[in-house]
Amino acid sequence: xxxxxxxxxxxxxxxxxxxxxxxxxxxxxxxxxxxxxxxxxxxxxxxxxxxxxxxxxxxxxxxxxxxxxxxxxxxxxxxxxxxxxxxxxxxxxxxxxxxxxxxxxxxxxxxxxxxxxxxxxxxxxxxxxxxxxxxxxxxxxxxxxxxxxxxxxxxxxxxxxxxxxxxxxxxxxxxxxxxxxxxxxxxxxxxxxxxxxxxxxxxxxxxxxxxxxxxxxxxxxxxxxxxxxxxxxxx
Amino acid sequence: xxxxxxxxxxxxxxxxxxxxxxxxxxxxxxxxxxxxxxxxxxxxxxxxxxxxxxxxxxxxxxxxxxxxxxxxxxxxxxxxxxxxxxxxxxxxxxxxxxxxxxxxxxxxxxxxxxxxxxxxxxxxxxxxxxxxxxxxxxxxxxxxxxxxxxxxxxxxxxxxxxxxxxxxxxxxxxxxxxxxxxxxxxxxxxxxxxxxxxxxxxxxxxxxxxxxxxxxxxxxxxxxxxxxxxxxxxx
DNA sequence: GCCCCCTGTCTGGCTGGCTGCTGATTCTTG
DNA sequence: CAAGAATCAGCAGCCAGCCAGACAGGGGGC
Numbered sequence: 001x002x003x004x005x006x007x008x009x010x011x012x013x014x015x016x017x018x019x020x021x022x023x024x025x026x027x028x029x030x031x032x033x034x035x036x037x038x039x040x041x042x043x044x045x046x047x048x049x050x051x052x053x054x055x056x057x058x059x060x061x062x063x064x065x066x067x068x069x070x071x072x073x074x075x076x077x078x079x080x081x082x083x084x085x086x087x088x089x090x091x092x093x094x095x096x097x098x099x100x101x102x103x104x105x106x107x108x109x110x111x112x113x114x115x116x117x118x119x120x121x122x123x124x125x126x127x128x129x130x131x132x133x134x135x136x137x138x139x140x141x142x143x144x145x146x147x148x149x150x151x152x153x154x155x156x157x158x159x160x161x162x163x164x165x166x167x168x169x170x171x172x173x174x175x176x177x178x179x180x181x182x183x184x185x186x187x188x189x190x191x192x193x194x195x196x197x198x199x200x201x202x203x204x205x206x207x208x209x210x211x212x213x214x215x216x217x218x219x220x221x222x223x224x225x226x227x228x229x230x231x232x233x234x235x
Numbered sequence: 236x237x238x239x240x241x242x243x244x245x246x247x248x249x250x251x252x253x254x255x256x257x258x259x260x261x262x263x264x265x266x267x268x269x270x271x272x273x274x275x276x277x278x279x280x281x282x283x284x285x286x287x288x289x290x291x292x293x294x295x296x297x298x299x300x301x302x303x304x305x306x307x308x309x310x311x312x313x314x315x316x317x318x319x320x321x322x323x324x325x326x327x328x329x330x331x332x333x334x335x336x337x338x339x340x341x342x343x344x345x346x347x348x349x350x351x352x353x354x355x356x357x358x359x360x361x362x363x364x365x366x367x368x369x370x371x372x373x374x375x376x377x378x379x380x381x382x383x384x385x386x387x388x389x390x391x392x393x394x395x396x397x398x399x400x401x402x403x404x405x406x407x408x409x410x411x412x413x414x415x416x417x418x419x420x421x422x423x424x425x426x427x428x429x430x431x432x433x434x435x436x437x438x439x440x441x442x443x444x445x446x447x448x449x450x451x452x453x454x455x456x457x458x459x460x461x462x463x464x465x466x467x468x469x470x
Numbered sequence: 471g472c473c474c475c476c477t478g479t480c481t482g483g484c485t486g487g488c489t490g491c492t493g494a495t496t497c498t499t500g
Numbered sequence: 501c502a503a504g505a506a507t508c509a510g511c512a513g514c515c516a517g518c519c520a521g522a523c524a525g526g527g528g529g530c
Contacts, residue, residue: 066381068385076385076388077388078381078384078385079381079384089374089377089378090374090378092370092371092374093371093374093375094371102381121367124363124366124367124370125363125364125367126363127363128359128360128361128362128363128365128366129360130363130366131359131363131365131366131367131369131370132356132359132360132366134366134370135327135359135366135369135370135373136327136328136329138370138373138374138377139324139325139327139328139373140328141377142324142373142376142377142380143324143325145377145380145381145384146301146313146314146337146380148384149313149314149380149383149384149387150303150311150313152384152387152388152431153311153312153387153428153429153430153431154431155431155432155433155486155487156487156517156518157517157518158517187475187476187477188476188477188478189475189476193388194388195388196387196388196389196390197390197518197519198390198518198519198520199476199477200478200479200518200519200520200521201517201518201519203476203477203478203479204478204479204518207477207478207479219527219528220476390518390519391485391486391519392485392486393485422507422508422509423508423509423510424507424508432486432487433486433487433488434508434509435486435487435488435489435509435510435511436485436486436487438508438509438510438511439486439510439511441509442509442510454495454496455495455508
């Protein structure tokens with residue numbers, strides 16, 4: 001099940017060799033048979049747990065949240081994907097079909113491209129440079145995820161939050177008049193679900209940081225005045 | 236700097252095409268120029284933060300711990316790698332040389348193979364199936380890491396510990412006379428460093444689980460009597 | 471304009487981190 | 501093989517940080 005609205009129909013036109021020469025994963029994937037470019041509105045689902053895992057996605061623009069939903073209704077965020085992240089890698093695993101177990105939602109307005117895993121495999125076999133590029137994409141994804149693990153093993157919520165904010169700065173930061181603004185509309189609840197805390201605690205800690213003059217929040221957009229100072233403030 | 240003792244010298248002999256036909260990453264990497272097979276004793280360092288990142292590793296046998304060491308002396312575990320895990324992927328990233336920022340230690344006696352990233356790149360360009368296999372290896376690594384994130388976002392230490400034990404069962408479990416034994420020698424301290432807790436708490440929680448009859452610990456080896464029941468005991 | 475979601479704050483209660491100590495186990499080394 | 505060193509496991513008491521639950525005000529979206 002996919003709620004995405006396809007902006008352009010699947011096409012296998014275009015010259016794959018030319019695309020590879022062009023050099024970006026985007027152009028290459030666009031030329032694969034069955035590929036599509038999708039625009040997804042904020043809050044819309046990209047795939048649900050239980051959906052068959054058969055496509056690979058490349059996030060071009062915006063942010064995607066991967067989460068796991070429990071029977072209790074509780075939801076935790078496994079990853080906040082940024083531009084150029086590959087996701088849906090489950091479909092790349094060998095052989096037999098499997099199902100998604102994460103919930104993928106557009107966290108902002110999203111522009112992404114996708115292609116069937118079978119096409120991707122064929123493309124890799126056809127030209128090895130495709131495989132190399134995807135390998136690099138996945139490598140950076142691994143590193144990104146491991147940073148998040150580092151964040152989550154901090155014991156006190158305060159350093160956990162700070163560490164998370166710094167990760168967001170790295171992944172979604174844009175320069176502001178003073179400091180760096182995290183270009184996402186983050187509710188306290190969303191932050192809590194990402195770092196394993198509760199809404200109330202996040203509210204309190206963000207309030208503390210604000211009154212210390214470390215950051216500013218304007219309509220759910222957080223601006224960190226001095227990331228370096230913030231990082232130093234905690235070990 | 237590498238403290239590993241090389242069991243066999245580098246060699247570029249062997250027929251790469253044959254190796255690929257053979258089908259496993261191991262045989263392929265063994266044929267790359269500059270590859271080596273290393274045996275590392277428990278506790279020995281594989282690479283240190285600051286070492287140049289130029290080799291890619293494939294863990295053949297045993298477990299490797301990736302950790303980050305802080306100035307405070309505190310150490311947290313980012314990943315416990317199992318057999319067939321690819322690591323050292325930093326070296327695959329594009330272009331300019333970079334340095335390791337994790338500490339990689341043999342957690343058990345380890346058998347692994349490694350090759351220079353440049354050789355790996357060449358091999359992929361030479362035969363696309365190599366890239367495909369590495370891509371699958373990295374995909375499963377991503378999933379493994381994301382499972383760990385799920386574990387770490389559990390709020391109470393009890394479910395965090397249980398979730399971690401179940402992960403270890405999946406990755407390092409061997410059937411025992413009753414239940415499944417985690418084939419690692421885990422100190423309470425090591426567990427604490429992996430799930431962001433303290434030694435004392437782990438001691439207490441493991442004691443609770445033991446007195447509830449969920450598990451047994453024999454010389455640092457944990458046996459879970461009934462993983463399914465344990466999983467059900469927590470949401 | 472209405473409504474829902476988000477933010478902010480409070481109280482009470484408990485989990486889990488911190489400190490300090492002791493005995494047990496494992497590793498090292500002569 | 502045995503002695504010493506080092507790490508590990510277990511226990512207790514104290515206290516802070518965080519969660520649960522509840523409620524009020526406000527702002528944005530439809």
